[in-house]
Amino acid sequence: MANVPNSTAPDGSGNRVPSFRDNVKERELVRLCQDGTPDAFEELIRRHQQRIFSVVRSILRRREDVEDVAQQVFIKAFVSIRGFDMRAAFSTWLYKIAVNECWDYLRRKRVRPLLYEADLSEEQNQHLSSYVATEKAPADASKRAELRQTVEQLLDQLEDSDRQMLVLKEVEGLSVQEISEVMDLNINTVKVRLFRARAKLVEWHQRRQPRAARASAGKRRE
Amino acid sequence: MSAESELRACSEFEPLLEDFLEGDRNAVEAQRLQTHLAGCAGCSGALSAARQASQLLREFIEPAPPPSTGFALRTMNAIRAEDESAAVETSFWRPMQTFAWRLAMSAGLGLALLIGYAQVVTKAPEANGEEIARSTVPTEIFQDPMYAPQSREDVLLMVSGAGNDNK
Numbered sequence: 047m048a049n050v051p052n053s054t055a056p057d058g059s060g061n062r063v064p065s066f067r068d069n070v071k072e073r074e075l076v077r078l079c080q081d082g083t084p085d086a087f088e089e090l091i092r093r094h095q096q097r098i099f100s101v102v103r104s105i106l107r108r109r110e111d112v113e114d115v116a117q118q119v120f121i122k123a124f125v126s127i128r129g130f131d132m133r134a135a136f137s138t139w140l141y142k143i144a145v146n147e148c149w150d151y152l153r154r155k156r157v158r159p160l161l162y163e164a165d166l167s168e169e170q171n172q173h174l175s176s177y178v179a180t181e182k183a184p185a186d187a188s189k190r191a192e193l194r195q196t197v198e199q200l201l202d203q204l205e206d207s208d209r210q211m212l213v214l215k216e217v218e219g220l221s222v223q224e225i226s227e228v229m230d231l232n233i234n235t236v237k238v239r240l241f242r243a244r245a246k247l248v249e250w251h252q253r254r255q256p257r258a259a260r261a262s263a264g265k266r267r268e
Numbered sequence: 269m270s271a272e273s274e275l276r277a278c279s280e281f282e283p284l285l286e287d288f289l290e291g292d293r294n295a296v297e298a299q300r301l302q303t304h305l306a307g308c309a310g311c312s313g314a315l316s317a318a319r320q321a322s323q324l325l326r327e328f329i330e331p332a333p334p335p336s337t338g339f340a341l342r343t344m345n346a347i348r349a350e351d352e353s354a355a356v357e358t359s360f361w362r363p364m365q366t367f368a369w370r371l372a373m374s375a376g377l378g379l380a381l382l383i384g385y386a387q388v389v390t391k392a393p394e395a396n397g398e399e400i401a402r403s404t405v406p407t408e409i410f411q412d413p414m415y416a417p418q419s420r421e422d423v424l425l426m427v428s429g430a431g432n433d434n435k
Contacts, residue, residue, distance in 0.1 A: 084344065084348065087344070091343055095335040096332075099334070104332075109332070112333060117339075177324075181323065194329065196328075197324050213325070219331075234283050237283040237286035238282045241277065241283075241285055243321075245276075248321050
């Protein structure tokens with residue numbers, strides 16, 4: 047069995063130190079795994095864990111379940127890695143496993159992704175409007191939490207895939223290219239859908255604002 | 269013009285607007301977009317709304333938690349454990365082991381039944397010895413004939429006579 051050099055700190059602290067393993071190409075690591083070297087898979091986990099956490103979080107929206115599902119994603123990937131033909135990038139293949147695992151998980155638990163109440167109260171609208179107007183987030187933790195819930199409610203107005211796309215882009219920081227890989231979509235489609243989803247969020251908020259507030263918001267934009 | 273229609277961008281410019289929002293500006297395309305934005309309320313309204321939405325999401329939605337320390341190691345341990353149990357299940361000797369177990373179980377069951385049966389058979393005469401002995405003595409219905417029958421009629425007579433005697 048071939049060995050992949052270890053890159054953990056010699057003091058056993060678990061902190062990573064750069065090693066030549068970092069330069070091993072992904073395809074090489076995949077090939078080693080396919081030939082029966084599990085250590086190479088550990089390196090693949092390290093390289094992709096953060097992105098997989100992001101993808102899982104964007105679908106489940108429950109932070110507490112993310113790690114369990116992410117672990118299941120890697121276990122499934124390891125079990126079926128011999129079937130991976132390297133025609134696509136390893137990351138693309140892994141993202142697809144992650145997306146399927148998330149939906150399976152939600153089906154098994156018989157829950158929809160975390161959803162918030164559909165409509166905003168007048169108070170929520172006012173708080174959101176004042177944030178949009180001043181662009182200053184409240185320092186008070188409870189008000190921040192309230193605004194966070196308001197934004198989550200707005201997000202729930204979107205279709206599942208649009209919401210996932212938007213969270214991956216704006217919250218998790220994936221590029222359009224990466225999102226197109228995760229969601230198996232054309233890059234231009236991702237751009238258009240992202241742009242429309244953002245506009246929809248603000249549109250919903252504006253529809254709920256009183257006419258006078260809308261007019262003043264329009265003036266501010268000009 | 270209503271607020272909603274102010275936010276509708278021209279579909280031709282939507283991918284460019286997304287690039288523009290992300291700061292990815294090709295000089296020629298940017299010039300074309302700027303000229304368009306100056307005269308199109310829909311695109312400029314949608315661009316401004318998209319900026320607001322981005323800001324809201326970045327400010328208030330928390331990103332995924334980072335993987336905890338040792339996540340990769342724990343996952344590898346889980347993988348190894350699954351791998352080992354799968355290896356046991358698919359090993360060469362596994363079917364033979366299963367067969368041997370089944371054989372042993374069947375033999376044990378057979379032996380138990382045999383012992384049980386033997387006990388019933390050997391214990392039963394002791395318990396009801398007399399009764400069984402009585403029941404095994406055959407009741408004589410026909411006595412031995414005094415002489416050998418010479419014809420069919422003799423036989424019939426002997427049989428009818430013996431029947432009458434028994435009554």
